[in-house]
Amino acid sequence: MKAAALSTFVLASVSLVAAQSQAGAWGQCGGSGWTGATTCVSGYTCSAVNQWYSQCIPGSSVPSTSSTTTTTTITTPTTTATQPGATQGGTDLPYGTLVTGCSKSGTVAITFDDGPYTWTSGLIDSLNAANVSATFFVVGQMYGCIYNYADVIQKAYNSGHQIASHTWSHKDLTGQSASGIQTEISRVEVALKKILGIRPKWLRPPYGGQNSNVLSTMRGLNYKVVTWNLDSEDWNGLSVSASQNKFNSLGADPKIIPLEHDALQSTAQQLGPWIANWAKNKGLKAVTLSECLGESIPGGQYEQVGGATPRDNTWTC
Ligand SMILES: [Zn+2]
Structure with a gap:
């Protein structure tokens, strides 16, 4: 991509x-x-x-056609000793880690990007009704402004879904300077502090764009990085049934972190709920990203940064 x-x-x-x-x-x-x-x-x-x-x-670039490879890879940073905040305790992965698949057998981490948007609230209802958890990679301003969907983010968070960062304006981070990356990250942090009182520890770079510079910057900013190992290609105009075929062709325990987009109506209303039921019917547990990696909850997901605050005139994009 x-x-x-x-x-x-x-x-x-x-x-x-x-x-x-x-x-x-x-x-x-x-x-x-x-x-x-x-x-x-x-x-x-x-x-x-x-x-x-x-x-x-x-976005300024388009993902290339991708395969349905479901290899599970966890790349941990090679230099953590002297980097402030580069390590975490217990089972939580070190900052700067790059993950593409789940590590825990029998789990699936369904992920949704580019929201919150019009359809996200209904999707959360569907996931809750199916009693499954998912992870939402939220942006600051893309289809909508994050502050106008604060109640949707709170609903997802309070329902036990994981909230993670997808940057403020969805730029390819591989083309950004370190300070440019920092701005893209910190604006989302400000918003989630106001809306939820947390700082997310996980980030998915737009287009999956990452390299050693991005990972190094992420390590310094106390983030773990995740891409995916199954692309539903909902963003690419694939029909819901064609996306479903990708899931139906998987083996018994694929340990997938599939990529979907809750900003797309067909995904929020059809594909997303279908994946939740697909997992259940296959005997897999649909859990949050951190859970599928065996991290502590909520320690592996968030840093508490004070309680949420009431909306005021700073809640603008
Ligand atoms: Zn995206």
Whole structure:
């Protein structure tokens, strides 16, 4: 999922309001055969060229086609001794660790990115009704503004789902300076401190974009990094049934951390609830990211940074 793919897609400048209203519609960009001679605003990229499912999606690059490989890998940092805050106690993984799959047998960590948005609350209801836990990688401002969905984040948190960071504005961190990365991280921290009174310890970099510099910066900022080992490709216009086929073709104990997006209506209302039931029917336990890695709860997930505060005029994006 590298920025190299950028050259094959069209960027242009329209109003941001228009882009946000278009996000989620199909066939809107990237071609001449569809309504989609439309181009995407700055900060948005067309998900595909000459395809009915092309969408303006947030970001400056588009993930490449990925496989359904479900290898479980945990890469721990090689230098932790002198880095402040680089280690944690007990079963909690050290900061700077990169994870792609679950380590605990019989578990699945269902993950949702790019929210909170319109459909997230309903998805939480579905997950709660199925009695499964998931992890939400929230952004500050993308489809919506995080402060306008504070009640949704609180609902997820209070229901036992894990809240983690997906950065403020969904930039590819491999193209950012250390200070640029820090800004993308700290603005989410400020918001989650106000909304929940916690600092998340886990982060998923947008587009899965990470390298040694990003991981080193994350270690210094006290974050553990996770990508995925199964891509539902909901972002890529794959139908719900095609995404389901990826899950149905897995072995008995795949230890997956699948990638989904609660900002997409079909995922929030169909695919997400279906995965929850798929896991149960397969005899797998759908748990939070930290639980599937055997971390302590909530110590592996969060640092307590004071209680949540009432909304005031600083709650703006
Ligand atoms: Zn994302």
